[in-house]
Amino acid sequence: MKDITACLWFDGQAEEAANLYVSIFPNSKIGDISRYGDTGPGPKGSVMMVTFELDGRKFSGLNGGPMFKFTEAVSFSVACESQAEVDHYWDSLLADGGQPSQCGWLKDRFGLSWQIVPTILGKLAADPDWAKAGRVMQAMLKMVKLDIAELEAAARG
Missing domain, CATH: 3.10.180.10 (2,3-Dihydroxybiphenyl 1,2-Dioxygenase, domain 1)
Structure with missing residues (x-):
């Protein structure tokens, strides 16, 4: 079976949240960070997605906007x-x-x-x-x- 990864929806705070969580939990790290390009929908160069691990468990944080809480x-x-x-x-x-x-x-x-x-x-x-x-x-x-x-x-x- 493929890995199942929780994707957390943020409004521009995905990288900040990932950094906080990684600082709290042992055996944790930031993975890949992808950024919005010319086609958006976020501002060019801003973080679109960040992957991270908390004590070996994989997560991703998506800066999807204010639509979902x-x-x-x-x-x-x-x-x-x-x-x-x-x-x-x-x-x-x-x-x-x-x-x-x-x-x-x-x-x-x-x-x-x-x-x-x-x-x-x-x-x-x-x-x-x-x-x-x-x-x-x-x-x-x-x-x-x-x-x-x-x-x-x-x-x-």
Whole structure:
């Protein structure tokens, strides 16, 4: 099977977004950058498409114009092993104009939605003890940025 690559639609910020994402995620890099020529539709010489990798996963950013915006219908989920990772991704993606939401969700300054989720949440929420799992879910629903210590405390009761 051929690779499947997410293409993100931007309004002139594709290269800026790619540079931000590459600076946040390990093992990441910018790939090819193509520019608009004489026939447009963007200004000649401006970035049309940038390819990049985030921890080995391929993406492309297209400067397609203002017609389409990101919505929460599509988001990227980042699995974090520690609170330090949660804090790093949360703070980095919110920098310079991002918007926090609830339950570990945020929008970065470009409007792209992210879920910053500690891996332990899935384990705690799937506990066969329904009361324990319910306490974890109730705690998570009250959070903006997810806090592993609070989730674990909720699990303990």
